[in-house]
Amino acid sequence: MASHSSLMPSDAIYHWHTLMPDKVLVLLESDRQHGLTREQVLERQQRFGLNELEDTGGRSGWTILLDQFKNVMLIMLIAVAAVSAILDLRGNNFPKDAIAILLIVGLNAVLGYLQESRAEKALAALKQLASPVVRVIRDGQLLEVEASDLVPGDIFWIEAGMQIAADGLLLEAMNLQVRESALTGESNAVTKRAGEPCDVDTPLGDRLNLVFQGTEVVYGRGVAIVISTGMRTELGRIATMLQSVESEPTPLQQRMEQLGNVLVGGSMLLVALVVIGGVLITGWNQFESLLEVSLSMAVAVVPEGLPAVITVTLALGTQRMVHRHALIRKLPAVETLGSVTHICSDKTGTLTQNKMIVQAVYIDRDETNGCHVNITGDGYDPAGEFHHEGCVIAPETSLVLRRLLAGCVLCNDATLKREGSDWSVLGDPTEGALLTLAAKANIHKPTWLSQCPRIHELAFSSERKRMSVICKLNPSASKNLYLTHPYLMYTKGSPELVLNLCTHAQVGDRPSPLTPEHRQRILRHTDQMSGRGLRVLGIAYRELMDIQINDSTNIEQHMTWLGLVGMLDAPRPEVKEAVVRCRQAGIHPIMITGDHQLTARVIAEELGIAQPGDRVLTGQEIEHLGDAQLDEVMGNVSVYARVSPKHKLRIVQSLQRQGQIVAMTGDGVNDAPALKQANIGIAMGITGTDVSKEASDMVLLDDNFATIVAATEEGRVVYTNIRRFVKYILGSNIGEVLTVAVSPILVPLGGVPLTPLQILWMNLVTDGVPALALAVEPAEPSVMQRPPHDPQESIFARGLGAYMLRIGCVFTILAVSLMVWSYHYAATTPGDPERWKTMVFTTLCLAQMGHAIAIRSNSRLTIELNPLSNPYVWGAVILTTILQLMLIYVPPLQEFFGTHVLTAKELGVCLGFSLLMFVWIELEKLFVRFAKRMGWPINVSD
Secondary structure, three states, X not given: OOOHHHOOOOOOOXXXXXXXXXXXXXXXXOOOOOOEOHHHHHHHHHHXXXXXXXXXXXXXXXXXXXXXXXXXXXXXXHHHHHHHHHHHHHOOXXXXXXXXXXXXHHHHHHHHHHXXXXXXXXXXXXXXXXXXXXXXXXXXXXXXXXXXXXXXXXXXXXXXXXXXXXEEEEEEEEEEEEEOHHHHOOOOOEEOOOOOOOOOOOOXXXXXXXXXXXXXXXXXXXXXXXXXXHHHOHHHHHHHHHHHOOOOOOHHHHHHHHHHHHHHHHHHHHXXXXXXXXXXXXXXXXXXXXXXXXXXXXXHHOOOOHHHHHHHHHHHHHHHHHOOOEEEOOOHHHHHHXXXXXXXXXXXXXXXXXXXXXXXXEEEOOOOOEEEEEEXXXXXXXOOOEEEOOEEEOHHHOHHHHHHHHHHHHOOOOEEEEEOOXXXXXXXXXXHHHHHHHHOOOOOHHHHHHHOOEEEEEOOOOOOOEEEEEEEOOHHHHHHHOOOOOEEEXXXXXXXXXXXXXXXEEXXXXXXXXXXXXXXXXXXXXXXXXXXXXXEEEEEEEEEOOOOHHHHHHHOOOEEEEEEEEEEEEEOOOHHHHHHHHHHOOOEEEEEOOOOHHHHHHHHHHHOOOOOOOEEEEHHHHHOOOHHHHHHHHOOEEEEEOOOHHHHHHHHHHHHHOOOOEEEEEOOHHHXXXXXXXXXXXXEOOOOOHHHHHOOOEEEOOOOHHHHHHHHHHHHHHHHHHHHHHHHHHHHHHHHHHHHHHHHHHOOOOOOOOOHHHHHHHHHHHOHHHHXXXXXXXXXXXXXXXXXXXXXXXXXXXXXXXXXXXXXXXXHHHHHHHHHHHHHXXXXXXXXXXXXXXXXXXXHHHHHHHHHXXXXXXXXXXXXXXXXXXXXXXXXXXXXXXXXXXXHHOHHHHHHHOOOOOXXXXXXXXXXXXXXXXXXXXXXXXXXXXXXXXXXXXXXXX
8 A cells, every 4th residue: 555645636636537447546545345444535625625626715795895986087977076065064055976977986886886797607517517426435435525515535436317426537437428528528428448548648538447427427336545635626627727726807908097087187287286376377266166166177077977878888799799699798898899919719500500511422433434413402301413524413323322322321320300491310410410421312211111111220339330220131132132132231330340341342232342442442431521521430231131239249240331421510601701701890700629639620620610631730739838938830820720628718817918809719618718718708508508608708508600790890899889989978078078178267257067866867868878879880881891999099099089189179169269259248138147057058068969960970971870760869959958958947957057038149159159059060070071072181080
């Protein structure tokens, strides 16, 4: 027995799959017949802990809520509310401005909290994969214990239907098949074998002597010794990777943070200039008035309605995406989709149909020449044609082809089903493809089974790599196939093995002895079909006069070769066009699959993801590359094959190190770390596990790559609209700030024209309602004809900052011109001398209505736009105008907001000044057209 110091429970230290069971029993100080002693179990539970996945914990709800108040704009508003309340209370006034500001601060904090508070449930979903109870042998007794109590060295039983409770090395395996899709992503069950060590570099999915926690036993039984528990299991390593991934802020979140810093910094600078300049000019006597000006400026600079508008815009985007079969789990992901530069997609089910389809059949034309027959059709729908050398052929005219197709349905355990217009398969997809092939030639399984009932079967196994059936022929079937014996045996399986059982080959209407040259020709064509990424089966038959069931295993000899059948999980027909759209949009599609590199290459080339001769990088090659080397080769690789979970994670991280915005698809538990690391994690809605969905930002409801491209288009539309209403809102805010800033200079005795409450009204209602309408502006035709915007670009990039400053200055000129005129007008005409403030307030609000109508397009005039393409804008303008008039003419509102009644003439003047904003923006569009015709360099915001 080895000492305790020799105990090595981690694969990271010891390669268990390379060892024989006896060696593992010695290393883990266990006994095959008696298991561990109670003392050993207690000592190891102390040493290794419980067999559970550990949660490192995340932010609590209170932490998330408090984090909302770290926003620099909210902090400034809280400070403004505090100062405003002090000033109001000193003057014995009700602090309505302060209360209104704090309500807005609270609303924005709640919106932020709701966006971020969705707890990560990926680890909880991982924990559910462990079996709750397991049978073990301890102290020579068979016991049932909690899975969490398992320790390295425990001997445990495995049965069909259970989930494996820990990683183990098999001591016994009886027809044991385990589905490991949770770890490897491959849906086919793996046949496990005990006592067969693997090479050190054997991929996880090919370690047939090991079983892994969280995988499902579908058939057979076995006995294993625990080699790893808890976070040391393969599932635990995924949990470790999952929890080590830190969520990065989205491009939109980064831009909004930048926007807040710029606005607050600019506001503080302007406030300082106004207060210091005012004190120097007027002295300390006007300090309180200057402070009121500063408060109004500070409120004016913060776009209080922007967080709500962005949240609603993203929510509307999610609703539109649902109609396009994409479910968004995290709101900021909507905008991030518009910045995606790389889409890393799994192959099976996303790029392909997840349906095996026979592409080609190879039969012998004569002793020296073969005949390739190509098959058309999609999925399991038995509609298609047989083509040879460009011509359609009738399968019934070829005896060898007819016999081969009959073998496809007779040597077959699957069933082809039809529900409405949809066809599906009950059973193995490979056998389903054979049924569909035969049905295209009007050879249907129910009919042929009635004519050729099966009387015996030699089942497929991983050792035999073939399946054989013996059927009794009735006269009709004998006549159809030109057979004279009462019994017929069909065999299908590995071409090399089936060919070894054959002594003849069907050539035309007669068997011909197989020569070495003929065998080499068949094997050569097998290699050619495999090189095209096809899964190839060989089919043969033998006529029998009589059979001895007890000695049936010796019947598989002296067979007659029929031909080769090559099948493929065919690409989805719509994906090729989606890949083209990706290329046009400047997005780089990448295939990442656990499948063989030959198959991956064929699919990638057919879809246009890769070009002939492009490099395919395998997981084994990635294993030997450092991060710097991987970064260097990434730009030349579009296909990754035979990859493991950690390889997917490294690929995503490599792209992100190069400044790329990455969308990553996945369905298995093994995909969860990469999904969480990616800028956009996309889980499969049909085949995806709960773990992958919880780790993702988006769920594909139809598991289709084309849906990702459609969602990306929607993301671009959302980001374009966000930029549209950001410049709409901030153009107004800049105008408000500048108007308030210059008012003490132009009308030094008149006070501030806008109160904080009025500014809040403008920012929330007269800015916010039209901004919501602009959020549903339809996509422009060129949205997918341009490259993605630089994810690192500023929110002010591409002319947006210049536009906001320019429009803000126009607002200021209009408002100040009206302010000067209305101040003197109100002072020299009967009525309330303070009504000039209401005229300035109303002009700024109504000018925004013209701004909203004109900003719908950056290049087209309003009269060139279809007014029905976005009726919400017109509705928002009408509603907001009515609300603004209510503030002037409804007494309770008038009193609360501090407005004054305007005459028809005064209201007409406000409307006239407001219309100038609309005219200005339309003239800008005409100027841009002229500048472009003249070839002048000009930067226009989009």
